[in-house]
Amino acid sequence: MxxxxxxxxxxxxxxxxxxxxxxxxxxxxxxxxxxxxxxxxxxxxxxxxxxxxxxxxxxxxxxxxxxxxxxxxxxxxxxLIPMPGRMLHANDGALTFVPYGQDEHEVIYSVxxxxxxxxxxxxxxxxxxxxxxxxxxxxxxxxxxxxxxxxxxxxxxxxxxxxxxxxxxxxxxxxxxxxxxxxxxxxxxDLLKHGYKELRLPPGAGGIHQIEKHALHVWPRGGFMLIALPNVDGSFTVTLFLPHQGEESFASLSEPARITQFFRRHFPDVCAMLPALTDEFLLHPTGIMxxxxxxxxxxxxxxxxxxxxxxxxxxxxxxxxxxxxxxxxxxxxxxxxxxxxxxxxxxxxxxxxxxxxxxxxxxxxxYLEMRDTVREPQFHLQRALSLELERRFPQRFVPRYSMVMFHDEIPYAIALERGRIQNKILAQLTRNVSTIGAIDFQAAQRMIEERLTPIS
Ligand SMILES: Cc1cc2nc3c(=O)[nH]c(=O)nc-3n(C[C@H](O)[C@H](O)[C@H](O)COP(=O)(O)OP(=O)(O)OC[C@H]3O[C@@H](n4cnc5c(N)ncnc54)[C@H](O)[C@@H]3O)c2cc1C
Missing domain, CATH: 3.50.50.60 (FAD/NAD(P)-binding domain)
Structure with a gap:
């Protein structure tokens, strides 16, 4: 020593x-x-x-x-299981994969x-x-x-x-x-009015993951959401985030029939893969956050x-x-x-x-983004644009999610502050625009150079 x-x-x-x-x-x-x-x-x-x-x-x-x-x-x-992006599950079962970062280095890991x-x-x-x-x-x-x-x-x-x-x-x-x-x-x-409940989505035949292994799955439903993270044994841990009280809430899901009905209605694609749904739902604690x-x-x-x-x-x-x-x-x-x-x-x-x-x-x-905003087309346009702006202006524009998750050299408070400025820029650039091709990148450059200092 x-x-x-x-x-x-x-x-x-x-x-x-x-x-x-x-x-x-x-x-x-x-x-x-x-x-x-x-x-x-x-x-x-x-x-x-x-x-x-x-x-x-x-x-x-x-x-x-x-x-x-x-x-x-x-x-x-x-x-570790790499999760390069979110897999969004719409009500009709449609899947949309939204990458978290620019490439295979910008991933988060399930552990x-x-x-x-x-x-x-x-x-x-x-x-x-x-x-x-x-x-x-x-x-x-x-x-x-x-x-x-x-x-x-x-x-x-x-x-x-x-x-x-x-x-x-x-x-x-x-x-x-x-x-x-x-x-x-x-x-x-400050306790949230929402709680959480964990369930297990078991492996399929041969121990394989039943849904895409390399993704953080999200079923956004507005006032509530379900997510799933992969485990190395082929299972997923599925978490329901839901209000404690109200019409659709943990308080209202107190018996097997109502639980099954709720899952069939909102998460039909995953419901069939949860064989122990009602037992686990009633047995597992409802967590507070x-x-x-x-x-x-x-x-x-x-x-x-x-x-x-x-x-x-x-x-x-x-x-x-x-x-x-x-x-x-x-x-x-x-x-x-x-x-x-x-x-x-x-x-x-x-x-x-x-x-x-x-x-x-x-x-x-x-939370609002995951359970709700991700369902809007404008979210996806702004998300794609933020990655494009990072490619064009990497010294000045880094999407907020990336600053928090992939850039440990950028303090959280700076990510919050720069993220707010970037959100305004994204909102301005996407006003009355529905495709990346229609973005005015000269205006983008002006705004970015005026409002965002280079990241030190
Ligand atoms: C549903 C959920 C999902 C999460 N997902 C993520 C995620 O994806 N990524 C992420 O980064 N974070 C996540 N977190 C947060 C993460 O779990 C915590 O931030 C992390 O566990 C904090 O670590 P800690 O050591 O401070 O506390 P803990 O991990 O809670 O450890 C506290 C320890 O202290 C012991 N202890 C408690 N009281 C006493 C006592 N009086 N005397 C002696 N020992 C005591 C406990 O038994 C425990 O071992 C999540 C949290 C929740 C609830």
Whole structure:
């Protein structure tokens, strides 16, 4: 170990062995810190995963960059299924493939959450991290600098010093709630009126995928939508996003006949491929989604919230995990520039908050696009035009989706800001126009050069 790494051996405690906690632990251990993690659940490498809980995720550039930094991509790569675009399923069964990017490099990847988490737990242990499973953080006495833990097997309580504690305990973070109540920090948990339900579309004969494997499937239906992401075993995880209450809602789909009728009416093509539809629908939990904003993430060098604990977002841009991984990389970068943890925590918070606010807003906007706007011809014209403008003016015009998913060097807040300007340009150029051939590219060039600075 280098002398610099030796100097950094201050112990660090992480709450939560989820995606961010394990990645951060691996990175910190690699820098010479003595890291331990307390995880409420048992070790997922030896236990079954509860059905119906976010089985697979879309991994993109920001997440990949952080996984590469931790040296785990060699193990993650075989789990990935490239998804070069969205496959839209119309009510009449017509299919439209909409590419996400310019070429085969601009793709996102479907990855199994439990498999990824298992790899990250392994990596953390190999890096020397001490993981204590079935040990939940149950209280944090911020003023008296102590974290209270409970051994879930015996119920025994113990205390640990609240010093360099990093809370990666997810959207419902106990540690965040302690911070909020003890220091009267302002925080909001804006729950969506829509929930989600996961179902399994099994493999076909011979284990093959029954619908196009290399796509993120979307059945946009205006007020609600169904999506499907491929799994390596030939199955798909299908997720229904639907209002909790109302005429067509989770509340109204309470019995088998109504569930079948709803699926036959809105998703006839996929309905026949879901043999366990009603059983799974009634058995699997209905998930809640929301945006967490917290005005403070850190306390001196004692405590820092990270990942969903600090800034959970809705899943519609496929960025929650990617953003949490970027948090880990950014925190590490801060710690490379200072040995003062309070300073690193404070700067991390200052730099990350505008970014996480931006992706939270874009995630909500993307929900409307996925469930509704994608059905309009104008959407497809503007989408094709944005890719064409990127080909013609790559230094200045990059579609917002691409900035978020493929350009980890472009901060989320810049993507949001440039995306708004680009939307206005697209709207102006496509007014009273229905084909790319009819676009005035000279006007496009003028607008782009006037309104968009080159991307640095
Ligand atoms: C339906 C859905 C789809 C999604 N799709 C995507 C996607 O496609 N792409 C993407 O990037 N993101 C996606 N996300 C978001 C992603 O799941 C989260 O952003 C990501 O899991 C955040 O990682 P985390 O480590 O902060 O939290 P988590 O992964 O939730 O980990 C928290 C960990 O802390 C543990 N824990 C909780 N409380 C305690 C406690 N008191 N004591 C000890 N341990 C505790 C938990 O058991 C867990 O292991 C999706 C989310 C949902 C709900």
């Amino acid at each position: 280098s002398a610099a790494a030796q100097e950094r051996r201050e112990p660090v405690t992480i709450v939560g062995a989820g995606l961010a906690g394990t990645l951060l632990a691996t990175l910190l251990a690699g820098r010479g810190h003595a890291v331990r993690i307390f995880e409420r659940l048992s070790d997922m490498r030896h236990s079954a995963i509860p059905a119906g809980r976010s089985i697979n995720l879309a991994l993109a550039a920001r997440g990949i960059r952080a996984l590469e930094l931790a040296g785990v991509m060699d193990r993650v790569r075989p789990l 199994s959450r439990p498999d990824l988490n298992r790899i990250l737990i392994d990596a953390a242990e190999r890096a020397g991290v001490d993981i204590r499973f079935r040990t939940a953080a149950v209280g944090a006495d911020i003023r008296h600098h102590s974290l209270v833990l409970r051994d879930e097997a015996s119920g025994r309580l113990e205390e640990c010093p609240l010093k360099r504690v990093i809370a990666a305990d997810g959207a419902g973070s106990m540690v965040r709630r302690a911070l909020v109540s003890e220091l009267e920090v302002l925080a909001s948990e 929301g945006t967490v904003r917290c005005e403070r993430w850190s306390v001196e060098d004692r405590l820092l919230l990270i990942g969903d604990a600090a800034h959970a977002i809705t899943p519609f841009h496929g960025q929650g995990m990617n953003c949490a991984f970027e948090d880990c990389r950014e925190l590490l970068a801060m710690l490379d520039t200072t040995s003062d943890w309070a300073d690193a925590f404070r700067r991390f918070e200052q730099i990350r908050r505008p970014q996480t606010n931006a992706i939270a807003d874009m995630a909500i906007e993307n």
